[in-house]
Amino acid sequence: MAIDAATVRKVARLARIAEPEERIEALAQELNGIMTWIEQLAEVDTDGVEPLTSVVHSGLPLRDDVVTMGGDADVVTGNAPKSVDGFFVVPKVVE
Amino acid sequence: MSALTSLTLKGALDGLDAGDFSSVELTKAHIEAVEAARGLNAFLFETPEQALSMAAASDARRSLGAARPLDGVPLGIKDLFCTEGTPTTAASKILEPFVPHYESTVTSQLWRDGAVMLGKLNLDEFAMGSSNETSAYGPVVNPWRRSGSNQALTPGGSSGGSAAAVAADLCLGATATDTGGSIRQPAAFTGTVGIKPTYGRCSRWGTVAFASSLDQAGPIAKTVEDAAILLKSMSGHDPKDSTSLDVPVPDFAAFVGKSVKGLRIGVPKEYRVDGMPAEIEKLWQDGIAWLKDAGCEIVEISLPHTKYALPAYYIVAPAEASSNLARYDGMRYGLRAEGGNLTEVYENTRAAGFGDEVKRRILIGTYVLSAGYYDAYYLKALKVRRRIAEDFDNAWEKVDAILTPTAPSAAFGLGENSNDPIAMYLNDVFTVTTNLAGLPGLSLPAGLDANGLPLGLQIIGKPLDEGTVFSVAGAIEKAAGFKAKADKWW
Numbered sequence: 001m002a003i004d005a006a007t008v009r010k011v012a013r014l015a016r017i018a019e020p021e022e023r024i025e026a027l028a029q030e031l032n033g034i035m036t037w038i039e040q041l042a043e044v045d046t047d048g049v050e051p052l053t054s055v056v057h058s059g060l061p062l063r064d065d066v067v068t069m070g071g072d073a074d075v076v077t078g079n080a081p082k083s084v085d086g087f088f089v090v091p092k093v094v095e
Numbered sequence: 096m097s098a099l100t101s102l103t104l105k106g107a108l109d110g111l112d113a114g115d116f117s118s119v120e121l122t123k124a125h126i127e128a129v130e131a132a133r134g135l136n137a138f139l140f141e142t143p144e145q146a147l148s149m150a151a152a153s154d155a156r157r158s159l160g161a162a163r164p165l166d167g168v169p170l171g172i173k174d175l176f177c178t179e180g181t182p183t184t185a186a187s188k189i190l191e192p193f194v195p196h197y198e199s200t201v202t203s204q205l206w207r208d209g210a211v212m213l214g215k216l217n218l219d220e221f222a223m224g225s226s227n228e229t230s231a232y233g234p235v236v237n238p239w240r241r242s243g244s245n246q247a248l249t250p251g252g253s254s255g256g257s258a259a260a261v262a263a264d265l266c267l268g269a270t271a272t273d274t275g276g277s278i279r280q281p282a283a284f285t286g287t288v289g290i291k292p293t294y295g296r297c298s299r300w301g302t303v304a305f306a307s308s309l310d311q312a313g314p315i316a317k318t319v320e321d322a323a324i325l326l327k328s329m330s331g332h333d334p335k336d337s338t339s340l341d342v343p344v345p346d347f348a349a350f351v352g353k354s355v356k357g358l359r360i361g362v363p364k365e366y367r368v369d370g371m372p373a374e375i376e377k378l379w380q381d382g383i384a385w386l387k388d389a390g391c392e393i394v395e396i397s398l399p400h401t402k403y404a405l406p407a408y409y410i411v412a413p414a415e416a417s418s419n420l421a422r423y424d425g426m427r428y429g430l431r432a433e434g435g436n437l438t439e440v441y442e443n444t445r446a447a448g449f450g451d452e453v454k455r456r457i458l459i460g461t462y463v464l465s466a467g468y469y470d471a472y473y474l475k476a477l478k479v480r481r482r483i484a485e486d487f488d489n490a491w492e493k494v495d496a497i498l499t500p501t502a503p504s505a506a507f508g509l510g511e512n513s514n515d516p517i518a519m520y521l522n523d524v525f526t527v528t529t530n531l532a533g534l535p536g537l538s539l540p541a542g543l544d545a546n547g548l549p550l551g552l553q554i555i556g557k558p559l560d561e562g563t564v565f566s567v568a569g570a571i572e573k574a575a576g577f578k579a580k581a582d583k584w585w
Contacts, residue, residue, distance in 0.1 A: 003462070015417060015461040016424070017454055018442035027458070030516065034459060037517050038406040038472070044479050051477030052484055054308055055294050055533025055558075056338050063334065075196045079428035090426050091437050 003031045099124035104168055104267040104321040111157060111167050118157070118167025122150035122211050125169040128265045129213055134585045135236050137250075137260040139174050140182055141214040149211040156209065165328055166209030171260045171269040174215035175222055176202045176312075177301040181212075185303040186230040187220045189448025190429045199301025200333045201270060201312045208328040213266050216256030220450045221420065222277055222305045225522040227255030228513050229452040237285060237506050238263040238581035241546035245584075248506040248548075251281030251522070257315045258285040262581060268316040268325050272302060274309045275408055276502075276526030279538035282315055283501035283551025286540040286579060288322045288568070289315040291526075293559050294533035295340035296326075298333030306415035307338075309408075309530040319539060319568045323347035326561065342559060350562040351569040356390030358567065361494035365401035366525055368503055374544045375500045382498050382541060382552045385574035386567065394494050398486040403479050404528045405520055410463050410476035411531070416453075417460025423448060455516065484532040491557050496567050499525050501538040501551035525553060535561045537568050541575040549579065 008028045012019040019027060073086030082089035099121050102110065110116055126143045146169060153167035177183045177195035184190045198206070206212070219229040226249040227234040237250040238259055250259040254271035258281035261269050271278040273291035282289030290313045297312040304310060314325035327348065332341040362383060367376070383393055425431035425444030432443035449457070463472035490497065503524055512519045529536040535558075538551040552571060556564035 007462070008458070011458050011462045011465065013442075014465060015457050016421075016438070016441040016445055017449065017457065018439070018446035019454075027455075030455065031458060031462070034409065034455075034516060035462075038409055041403055041406050041410075041475055041479055044400065044403055044482060046475060046478035046482065049478040049481050051474050052481035052531075053477060054338070055484065056340065058340075060337050061334070061341075072196075077427075078196060079193050081425060081429070081431035088426055091434070091440050093437050 003028050003035060100128045100264040102267065103317050104324060105318070107168050107267055112162070118150040118153040118211065119147060121167060122146050122169045125213055125266055132263055132265055132585050135238060135259050135263060136233055137217055137235050137256045137263070137265060138171070138214045139184060139186065139217050139232055139256070142181055142212055145181070146211050146213050149206070153209050153211060163207070163209035165205060165324070167211060168267045169211045169213045170205060171213050171216045171257060171266040172202055173218055173254055173257050173270050173272060175218060175272055175303045176270055177303070178202055178212070178215065181215060183215070183303070185221045186218045186232055187448065187450065187453070188231045188430060189423045189445070193428050197301060200298035200335065201302065201329045204328050204331065205270070210328070216260055216269060218256055219253035220453050221303065221416070222253040222272055222274055223416070223452050223456055224252040225276070225280060225519050226509065226512065227252040228509060229450055231450055234509055235259045236509070238585065239285060239506060239548055240581070240584065241548060247509045249284065249509050251284035251506065253277040254281045254289070254315060258282055258287050258289070261285070261287045261315050261317060263585065268314055268321055270312060270329070271315045272310060272312050273530065274305050274412060275530050276523035278313050278315060279526045279536055279551070279553060280502045280522055282538040283540070283549070284506040286549030286577065286581070287315050287317060288319050288537070288539045289313060290322050290326060290537040290561070290564070291529065291535065292326060292330065292561055293340070293535045295338050296330045296561070298331070298336040298339045300333055300335040304419040306412040307419060308415060309412060311530070319565060319572045320348055320351045322537070323351050323565050345562055347561055347565050350565040353566040353569070354390070355386065355566050355570045358391045358496065358563065359394050359494040360386050360391045360567065361394050361396035361490050361497040363396050363398045363401065363497060363499060365398050366499045368524060371500070371503050372544070375503065375550060378542045378550050378552065379498070379500050381575070382571055385571055386498065388574065389570045396490045396494060396497070398490060398528070400479065400482045400486050401528060404483050404531055405524055407476040407479040407483065408527045408531060409459070409520060410472050411480060413456040413460030414464050414473050415460070417457045417464065420453070420457055480531050483528055487532045487534060495557070496563050497555040499553045499555065501525060501553040505544045505546065505548040505550055529555050534558060535564050537564050539568050539572055540577045541571060542577065543579055
């Protein structure tokens with residue numbers, strides 16, 4: 001499965017990373033090199049094998065649905081590029 | 096005060112107990128060592144004032160007879176662990192400036208036990224790298240050099256700052272993290288001891304995420320015993336991490352020095368790779384001979400899917416990273432770049448904030464998770480991951496622990512591998528399998544190559560059986576008698 005320039009543009013868009021047009025060809029080659037190396041996985045017989053998503057054998061723990069922390073808007077927004085009165089300030093989203 | 100910085104962590108605790116010196120004296124000696132070693136670029140942030148105040152509090156506790164397990168020992172913290180009030184960058188421009196309002200669980204437990212923080216240690220950006228060259232703040236330089244050469248070598252990665260700081264006697268131990276080998280390969284490249292415990296031993300809460308099903312914290316230290324002491328403090332159940340294991344934490348140090356007589360040690364034939372230096376093969380044979388002498392039974396085993404571990408990892412880890420790193424959107428913390436609309440703000444922020452290797456992995460991860468490729472790549476990799484875990488399950492029917500080399504080479508020159516991603520990825524060929532299977536793996540120094548550089552051996556254990564790993568490592572440490580240190584040039 002060759003990765004071409006159009007695929008790189010699409011994936012970069014999905015990942016929300018601006019890639020300058022002059023980088024696209026080089027990236028396609030780089031990613032192709034890596035994916036070609038990864039293709040060797042096709043040699044492994046995985047018929048009937050369950051995907052391994054977690055090495056932790058116990059199930060996810062549950063806890064009571066109660067508030068454990070909160071009321072710290074100033075702390076939460078303390079590292080924001082822009083904030084006012086405990087609110088995040090973001091670029092205009094709706095025209 | 097070089098005598099104080101050349102102590103082991105255990106030696107320092109004994110000296111503090113005996114009243115030979117105070118934590119303030121011990122901490123001052125290390126602060127001076129850190130300041131004198133800036134050429135190594137190991138520390139991103141030094142916190143000498145905080146260190147001295149923590150040391151004074153420790154001395155006060157000790158004088159009241161209330162000393163805790165790590166009371167007064169100065170440590171370095173990989174800059175992937177959130178530290179309240181001290182910047183945390185993951186060596187990325189995208190987290191600049193980020194000052195956490197909370198403490199990671201692992202570091203909070205170290206401070207609970209009395210340890211002193213010297214500062215934050217350099218790493219590969221978001222822990223993605225094997226040479227420290229992806230750090231946005233420049234690479235750490237290995238304290239070790241080839242004999243007769245001034246060439247700057249890599250300390251390995253991603254925990255290169257942790258490994259270099261311990262090797263250069265800048266701290267008595269350091270925290271590190273390991274997603275594919277990031278504790279063990281730098282330990283091997285710097286003549287230090289590093290252990291990645293069983294997945295779930297150490298809480299991931301408050302540690303910047305790379306690939307959550309693989310990430311695990313652990314210590315880098317000067318000796319096997321020191322690593323065991325540190326791991327005990329770092330381990331334990333944490334309700335804030337749903338994958339944290341609710342199991343008792345053994346006294347790991349009690350396993351160091353225990354007899355290994357009768358233990359069955361597996362030697363996997365698939366870990367002999369093309370192009371591996373003869374010296375590493377010889378070191379492996381030395382390790383086998385030492386364990387035989389100590390009464391172990393050596394068993395040849397097969398882990399047939401070993402060669403597929405790295406390609407599977409380079410699907411699973413980037414897929415998880417592309418999801419984890421989606422949070423860096425320029426809205427709630429870190430860098431924000433300008434743009435004509437919201438999407439452009441996201442795209443420009445992430446283009447400006449992430450380095451090339453991080454971008455490469457996010458793109459791969461996004462690609463293998465995208466519509467039409469998910470089954471062919473991501474699901475396939477998860478199935479191969481189970482095959483790799485099954486290889487180990489089969490091995491545990493025959494052996495109690497496994498002995499391998501840690502890395503396929505000694506430390507290489509900065510810049511030597513940075514143009515070829517796959518060549519760089521191959522550094523983790525012997526370490527990545529244990530991340531995929533969730534098993535504990537420890538690297539310890541066992542010898543020097545012809546250039547005078549340290550080489551490491553790795554011991555892999557059963558799930559939650561770090562105890563046996565420490566016993567075997569203790570036996571090799573004793574037999575190898577590795578005492579070499581880097582000649583001080585910095």
